[in-house]
Amino acid sequence: MEQIRVQLPDGSIKEVVKGTTVEDVARGISPRLLKAAVCGIVNDVKIDLSFPLEQDCSLTIVTIDSEEGLDVLRHTVAHIMAQAVRRLWPDTKLGIGPTIENGFYYDFDLKHSFTPEDLTKIEAEMEKIIQEDLLITREEISLEEAKKLFTDDGEVYKLELIDELKDQQISVYRQGEFYDLCRGPHLNSTGKVKAFKLLNVAGAYWRGDSERPMLQRIYGTAFPKKSELDEYLVQLEEAKKRDHNKLGRELELFTTSELVGQGLPLMMPKGAKVLQILQRFVEDEEEKRGYLMTKTPFMSKKDLFEQSGHWEHYQDGMFKVPGDDEDDMLALRPMTCPFQFLIYKSKLRSYRELPIRYAETSTLFRNESSGEMHGLIRVRQFTISEGHLICTNDQVESEFKGALDLINFMLDTLGLREDVWYRLSKWDPDNKDKYIGSPEAWERTQEQMRNILDSLGLEYKEAEGEAAFYGPKLDIQARNVHGKEDTIITVQIDFSLPERLDLSYVDRDGEKKRPIVIHRTSIGCYERTLAMLIEKYAGAFPTWLAPIQVKVLPVSDDFVDYAKETAQKLQYAGIRVEVDTRPEKIGYKIRGAQMQKVPYMLVVGAKEKDNNLVAVRHRKEGDIGQMSANDFIGKIIEEIATKKLD
RNA sequence: GCUGGCGUGGCUCAGGGGUAGAGCAGUCGAUUCGUAAUCGACAGGUCGAGGGUUCGAAUCCCUCCGCCAGCUCCA
Structure with a gap:
């Protein structure tokens, strides 16, 4: 009988009779392997256990516990x-x-x-x-x-x-x-x-x-x-408990009303507070990085959008506002780019001014179709940290990298870095009608983006047909608790709109030249980011983001005054604090504060009042002992200032 | 937009042709309490909206609105 040589993953060679099946080989190695074997990989091709080996080959036996x-x-x-x-x-x-x-x-x-x-x-x-x-x-x-x-x-x-x-x-x-x-x-x-x-x-x-x-x-x-x-099914159930759409309502971050309509959440005081903290954080950081803030209108005559191409390529996504007559149509803005371009165009620009980095905390309106809305993740009105970097061709690479550095800083600070991945979103060459700009420009820009990403050593996937209508994107993707993928942040290189809106600068040689625009967000959409944070932390925000940071809990009515006094001190120090004055037992109040996911509880009773102390309880660590109010303030201020993650 | 499921007090849910029920939350009263639920009383709903069938509709039928999951589309 003819023998063939089979090379196993450990490098060893097994000689078997020609026609021996994968299953036979497994049997020959060990009964345990035979039991766990589900298929084989012969010369990189996956095959059944019953596959007969006819010639020399390499063979991996795939077991059921492998991917x-x-x-x-x-x-x-x-x-x-x-x-x-x-x-x-x-x-x-x-x-x-x-x-x-x-x-x-x-x-x-x-x-x-x-x-x-x-x-x-x-x-x-x-x-x-x-x-x-x-x-x-x-x-x-x-x-x-x-x-x-x-x-x-x-x-x-x-x-x-x-x-x-x-x-x-x-x-x-x-x-x-x-x-x-x-x-x-x-x-x-x-x-x-x-x-x-x-x-x-x-x-x-x-x-x-x-x-x-x-x-x-x-x-x-x-x-x-x-x-x-069973373990997986439990995991699924656990994940659902983190659902921002459920937790966000329970924790009084936002609500919705049938009277307002789909995709239009109402941010409650606590949700609005978290958004404000995020927004201030982003705006301050952008200012440090040389961004100039703009404040532009929420709507415009359709003329602007006709010029930018939105009217032709994005009309279905826009809310139209009828004007006084047929020709006087307005539309709510789905993006801020054309407005910021007009600011750029308001005077003649020199190469010396570039790069110009415009930033705006932009409220946008997009007419999503009815089945798409979901909690805070897909909504019809949202606010985004939108920015446009107007630069020369030579500056594209460094500006792109700068934008990405800001993004990664934000993700690190929020503790979200490990939950995201990067995607190079390309156009679909078989669907040219969806885009503006020449095929050559698309290919060139995509290649440019790829080079930048490669030079950073960034790991990323490529996806065809995911580009914006005006240019390719680096999208930063994340999953929600249901496993659904969404874009949270995006950086785009745009060679088309500068052309359409006739942006220019006067170069060193006195010639008018066309700048490149990088569209970018730094944490993307605030509502979507809030949703991610709720799910990431199961509603228990890091202290610096928590809408209520401290809850003061008097042991009985006798200590309400002392509790209020203590809370006042904290409030003067800029700490977000509440006092639970209900005539309830301390265990009940603690339970309430735990369920609201408040980071710190200060229990105050006779022992504390007499010695001018507070008994500190952390939502995760439990009772961490007594200290003076000032010591506690110092400790929590430090935690807030460093934006410490739990 | 499409497919399917679902809409009963602030929340979680029971009731499924014969005039609305519980727990939690809320209010009031009592209790003054030491690290995840003190006791009692009260209040709260045109059963998502509008039509229809019926002597009678929360319950059956139709349309719309909203919610959930997925698809498609997108930040």
Whole structure:
């Protein structure tokens, strides 16, 4: 029998008979490996355990506890779910069923619309399929065979996918009566699945195209062990408790009213206070870094937006305000750029003035469509730390880096750095109508941005079709507690609007030249940042950001005066303080302050009053002992001044 | 905008054709208390809005508004 040489990840070579399967190799190594094995990687290609090795190769055996193994498991569970849905609703047509971060989904097209109760039914059917321990097999077929197979079933969506696989090997996986177009690999039997859960149902357009039919998507997850699944589900529940939309209302940061409408939150005193602190912090820091503040109108005649291109490219996102007659249309501003450009243009500019850094705490209005609004994250009116750096071509790199340095400083100070990632958002060359400017300029600017990022050694992803209509962006992304991704900060290089608004400066040689504009935010949108902070800290803001920093709690009515006196001292020192004067027991007051997530509680009773002290309790550390009010003030002032994170 | 779910006092929820219920929060009274819930009383709702079916609608039907998740779109 012919022997082949198989190289394992540790570098060792195993000689096996030609035709030996991956599973056999695993068996030959150890029973434990065999049990945990889900698939193999042969010469960098993922394959099933049943794959026979025909020639010398490198082989990694993927186990269920690895990231790749988990992916295989979840993909198989997605098939089991599709099989179950097919058994329960035989008229179901299948869409796609990929794995995603933390789980999988499958899209279905059927007349019946799934209810949450259906998920339980489907889970029960899946459990049966797992009990049946069906063998999962791979079959490679030709394009014609594939077309025939799925035409007979009326699987229109699968046929569309097959059409795009023209030059590739088409494979079908079968388990019992069920089969599906799939690249694989998969577990080798349904019985290997130990722990899964279906999570929710939602609509999703076929191929992500809103012009095409909407299918029903079921999300689920799976883990090698039940305990891991349970742990994950607990984690999900815990995350929901941090939801800014729930906590923000409970903590009286903001509220909404049906009378006001969607996407228009009302900031309550505590929420407004946090926003004010953030805003002052940003404005002061920008001033230190050479920004000039502007204050421009919330609306303009449409003429301005026509010139900037917003009217043509952004009209759907704008609120229009009718004027006295047809031609006198106004619009609320969706961005501040054109206004600041007019300030720049108000006189002739010299190269000596550049770079000019304009900053504005800009309130913007965007007419988001009704299904998009969410808490403080997607709203129709918001305030953003918007700025425009007008510079020469030679200054772009240093200005870009300066903007990014400010951003990173902000993220570090707020403790958010570890929660974000960077994305180079490029245009979509197949969709030129969405943009202004020439393809060459787009490519050149994107390359320039890439070079800057690379020279900083910054790690980033690239994303096509995510650019602004006037230029590419560096977006700084974060996830909310539901795992949904949002842009929180952005830096953009704009070569188009300076042209459209005819910005210029007089250069050293006396010639008029075109400047470049960098659009940037430093913490982005204040409302969205507040939402992130609420979720990051579960409402327990670092002391410098806390709307109430100290709560003074008299042990009984007899000490209310002393409590008020103490609070007065703190207030003079600029500390945000409240006194709980309710005729309640101390435990009750502490509980109240804990639930409001106030950083410090000062308990005052006879012992404190007689010795002119306060008993300090920290929301996390508990009782930290007595000290004089002045000592406490010194301590907390220091904590606030250094913007200490918990 | 699309799909699905949901709207009952400030909050969390029960009731599901026969004239609105609990807990917490609030107010008042009693208690004057030492590190996460003292006791009692009171008050609070045109059951999201508007139409319809019915002798009778919080409950069934329709439209709209709002909330939640996802898709699409975007900071």
